[in-house]
Amino acid sequence: MRMILLLLAMMLALPAHAVEPSEMLKDPALEARAREASKNLRCVVCQNQSIDESNAELARDMRVLVRERILAGDSNADVIDYMVSRYGDYVLLDPPFKTTTYVLWFGAPLIVGIGILVAVVFYRRRPEEALQTKVAKLSAAEEKRLQKLLEDDEA
Amino acid sequence: MKRLAYMVPLAVFLVLAGYFAVGLKLNPRDLPSVLIDQPVPAFDLKPIKGKARGFSSEDLKGHVTLVNVFGSWCVACVAEHPTLMEIAKLNLVPVFGIDWREKDPDAGPKWLARHGDPYTLVGDDPDSKAAIAFGVYGAPESFIVDRRGFIRYKHTGVIDADNWSATLWPLIQELRKQ
Structure with a gap:
């Protein structure tokens, strides 16, 4: 029985979160916004993970940058616009609706x-x-x- | 008419095969940069250990430059390095180095001591600030910046004698005339 439970537990695929406690913002509301923004930003070195999920070093630096910008008073749209201005639409996991x-x-x-x-x-x-x-x-x-x-x- | 209908699967196959043949040869990492013909992002990098000064976006203005993103952890950079050394030795174009994501502040200087230092100035970018501003995916990546400080070309991967003489060097000469 125990073995079966263990096997079942192993089969549960939980969404991976790479955000480390040291990266998190003190204000939970701002942290929630940072998570929201990160979920739609692609980790550019892993191609199909968001920076919120990726353990890649560049993804970590991008998460930190997202948080710094939010702390500096940027809105989520500003943060995402900044990333798009650097990496193009490719950085968005949701492709924008345009011609x-x-x-x-x-x-x-x-x-x-x-x-x-x-x-x-x-x-x-x-x-x-x-x-x-x-x-x-x-x-x-x-x-x-x-x-x-x-x-x-x-x- | 019926006979033509039997040809449809074959036609579909041929079209798909054509797309796959082209698609397999494309490099998924070769992504268009949105920064072409944009001004260099504003940055001010600290020097790496042992150097008197780093460099900022202001240092790139007034001359055509090659900005090279490297790191001591980057294997392909070792392959690229002799080409950069040659460019520096022949004084073809000033090469500015962004030492990206060094965990150990000694690693970059040690790597340059071992492989040679082709850089006019080197800036330290431990937390990817400048790298992200340049839209960098991986190292090595290089940018050709014109006199006005605008990014004119992005080269992903190793600079070697072939792509240097075919693409980069002609462009640099062209930009100098402007």
Whole structure:
């Protein structure tokens, strides 16, 4: 029983947080804001983690910088704008909605739409095709032969 | 018409294969810098141990410069170093070094003593302040800064004889004419 519990516990994937106590701000409200800002900032050396989750050294320095700026009176938008001005949109984990990213936002729904359209057209055409290739009925002689074959099979 | 329909999967495959063939050759770390044609970020770096002065963004104005981000922990920087030494020896362009993220204040000076010091001035950046301001991802990274103090080019990775003579050096000469 204990073993099973242990195994289950191991399987629990908890979100990793890399923020160390020494980095945290004393004011819990400001710290919460720093966490909020960090969650949408990409750790640029690990490519798919936020700086809030990453243990990379550069991510740590970015977290510290986020906190310094918040302490200096920057709003979260200011902090994020600063990072974007240095690293580009790439630093945002949520891609912004603008002309260069339309493909990203509309691409997937568009392809699903095309798929649905193709499926609808395909299935609508099928009954008609079935009518066109209607099978002719067996003649009396053929019916007889079929009957005979079936009987032979049973014997 | 039907026969054409059978060609659709093949066509889709070919298009995908084309994208993958190109995509596999792209370097995911080669990201466009948003800082091109932007003024150098304002910074003022302290000297590394044993040097009288570091450098600030003001030191980059008035001449075309190469700003190189390195660190004693950076393996590729060792490979790049002989090229930088050669550039300094031939006096081609002043090279400014940002010694990035040294945990031990002795590490940078020791590394330079061992491999040679090609830098006009070196600044210490232990907490990535300048590195983040420059939008640096990793070391080595280098920037060509024009006379007005604007970033004109970013080079990710090692500078070697090939990319120096093909890209960096022609650009530096071009910028000097402006």
